[in-house]
Each structure stands twice: as C-alpha cells, then as structure tokens.
Amino acid sequence: MKVIGLTGGIASGKSTVSNYLKSKDIPVIDADQIAREIVNIGQPALEEICLNFGSKILNADRSLNRKALGEIVFSNDKLLKKLNEITHPRIISRIINRIELYRESKKNSIVFVDAALLIEMNMRQLVDEVWLVKVDKETQRRRLMDRDGFSFAEAENRINAQMSMEEKVNFADVVIDNNNGIDYLYTQIQKRLDGLTGNFSEG
Ligand SMILES: CC(C)(COP(=O)(O)OP(=O)(O)OC[C@H]1O[C@@H](n2cnc3c(N)ncnc32)[C@H](O)[C@@H]1O)[C@@H](O)C(=O)NCCC(=O)NCCS
Numbered sequence: 001m002k003v004i005g006l007t008g009g010i011a012s013g014k015s016t017v018s019n020y021l022k023s024k025d026i027p028v029i030d031a032d033q034i035a036r037e038i039v040n041i042g043q044p045a046l047e048e049i050c051l052n053f054g055s056k057i058l059n060a061d062r063s064l065n066r067k068a069l070g071e072i073v074f075s076n077d078k079l080l081k082k083l084n085e086i087t088h089p090r091i092i093s094r095i096i097n098r099i100e101l102y103r104e105s106k107k108n109s110i111v112f113v114d115a116a117l118l119i120e121m122n123m124r125q126l127v128d129e130v131w132l133v134k135v136d137k138e139t140q141r142r143r144l145m146d147r148d149g150f151s152f153a154e155a156e157n158r159i160n161a162q163m164s165m166e167e168k169v170n171f172a173d174v175v176i177d178n179n180n181g182i183d184y185l186y187t188q189i190q191k192r193l194d195g196l197t198g199n200f201s202e203g
Pocket residue numbers: 009010011031032035065066067069070073080083084087088091115116117118158161162
C-alpha cells in the first residue's frame with residue numbers, strides 16, 4: 001500500500017483535492033478532522049487546553065470555542081506553540097493508527113493523508129511521497145477571506161503561521177498548481193493517479 005501525503009498551505013485546495021479522491025473511492029485520512037476529534041468534550045487534550053488557556057476558550061456547553069482559541073493562537077506565536085505541543089503528538093499518533101488499520105485491511109493500494117502541517121509536524125517519514133497543492137499568496141488569501149469571512153489581517157496571520165509555499169516546495173515530490181479553475185485541478189490529479197498505476201481505479 002502506498003501512502004501519499006497531501007499538503008499545502010491553508011486554503012490552498014487540499015479539501016477540494018481530497019473530495020475528488022474520495023469520489024474515486026480513494027481513502028483520505030484528514031488531519032483537520034482528527035484535530036477536531038481529539039478536542040471533543042471529555043478528551044484529555046481539551047482539559048489540557050483549558051488548563052493553559054482558561055475557560056474563555058470554552059462555549060457555554062463546555063465544548064471548544066474554536067473561534068476564540070483561533071483568535072488567540074494565530075496572533076501569538078508562543079501560544080500557538082503551546083497549543084501545538086498539546087495537540088500535535090495526539091494527532092500524529094491517530095494518523096499512524098489509521099494508516100496501520102488501512103495496511104492491515106489490505107483493501108486499498110493507495111491512501112492519502114491530507115495535512116496542512118505535514119512537513120511542520122515532521123510527518124514526512126510516515127508517507128512514501130508528498131503531493132503539494134500550490135497557490136500564489138494573493139489567490140490563497142482571497143480564497144481564505146472568501147471561504148472563512150476573515151479580514152485581510154486575520155488571513156495574513158493564518159497564512160504566516162505556516163511554512164511558506166516556497167519552502168514547502170523543497171519537500172514535494174509532486175507539485176499541483178491550483179491557481180486556475182477546478183477542472184484544471186482535477187485534470188492534474190487524474191493524470192497523477194493514472195501515472196501511479198497505469199490507469200488507476202480503486203476497488
Ligand atoms: C486553533 C483552532 C481551534 C482553530 O480552529 P478553526 O476551526 O478556526 O480552524 P481549523 O481547525 O478548521 O483549521 C483550518 C486550517 O488552519 C490551519 N491550521 C490549523 N491549526 C494550525 C496550526 N497549529 N498552525 C498553523 N496552521 C494551522 C490549517 O491549514 C487548517 O487546515 C484549530 O485550528 C486547532 O485546534 N489547531 C491545532 C491543531 C492543528 O494543528 N491542526 C492542523 C493539523 S494539520
């Protein structure tokens with residue numbers, strides 16, 4: 001089984017690529033989804049976050065107030081580092097477990113790991129190759145502002161909290177250009193999939 005890391009900055013288009021892969025029945029392990037699971041009510045990571053950041057980051061029902069925590073950490077490097085120390089080991093361990101489950105099931109020849117911070121979190125060695133979804137910073141910022149309703153400054157803070165696209169390219173085996181339309185994006189992905197197994201079809 002081949003494990004492919006799908007990475008790229010925030011709002012570069014990873015979920016759009018993942019949805020295409022899933023439509024072709026190719027499994028995708030989603031790091032953002034796992035990051036949400038580990039902070040569900042009752043999870044130790046949520047308690048640790050609460051101890052460090054105070055109950056102002058909780059909603060009335062004691063679930064995580066993601067907006068409040070995001071506003072704190074994406075404007076303060078030290079606090080972002082603290083949050084990463086609490087969450088990243090747990091996210092990595094769950095990703096490793098999921099890869100192992102796919103391996104044991106022997107049902108899939110390819111599994112993707114969709115993670116914006118694949119390189120930053122030192123997960124390069126968990127995957128066989130890295131596909132990078134690349135966009136110009138202006139396009140990235142515009143798509144992020146449109147998608148999440150962020151101001152220019154909020155979008156900049158989120159983008160700058162990650163390794164730059166220029167640096168990430170050095171870790172990529174495959175670079176996917178997502179500056180143009182969705183059809184062009186899908187065409188590139190399909191070509192790469194075809195290249196992996198001759199004419200790729202899962203199942
Ligand atoms: C701070 C939190 C609560 C903000 O939640 P919010 O719903 O606003 O954003 P969401 O989780 O959907 O993330 C959106 C995007 O932000 C970027 N991002 C998220 N966490 C981080 C981080 N620690 N460092 C840099 N970028 C990040 C990623 O590109 C991600 O795809 C949340 O992002 C979080 O818990 N982050 C820490 C866990 C983590 O590192 N997740 C990313 C795993 S790849």
